[in-house]
Amino acid sequence: MPYEIVINERLCHGCGDCYTACPKTQLCLINEDHENLIFVVKKGKAHVVNSKLCDGCGMCIEACPVQAIKIIISAKEVPR
Ligand code: SF4
Numbered sequence: 001m002p003y004e005i006v007i008n009e010r011l012c013h014g015c016g017d018c019y020t021a022c023p024k025t026q027l028c029l030i031n032e033d034h035e036n037l038i039f040v041v042k043k044g045k046a047h048v049v050n051s052k053l054c055d056g057c058g059m060c061i062e063a064c065p066v067q068a069i070k071i072i073i074s075a076k077e078v079p080r
């Protein structure tokens, strides 16, 4: 998918709300499909593992309390 997820590491405090809010990440967990997980939270920060399944729904952006996430599609930001 043509979505790039950008996490501002300076702002992120690793709460994991993006991980919990992302339907695709949750689906991967249910299916034990760890290769396609979009997010992981490690060492106090969220990291993007693989954005292949991202459909640009924006739920992670809404969930992040510090506005640390941007989704880029074809060089345009998905509006909040
Ligand atoms: S935009 Fe939607 S599918 Fe993509 S990472 Fe965020 S919550 Fe997951």
Ligand code: SF4
Binding pocket: 007, 011, 012, 013, 014, 015, 016, 017, 018, 019, 041, 045, 046, 063, 064, 065, 066, 067, 068, 069
């Ligand atoms: S919701 Fe925001 S602050 Fe929390 S882990 Fe995700 S990017 Fe970091």
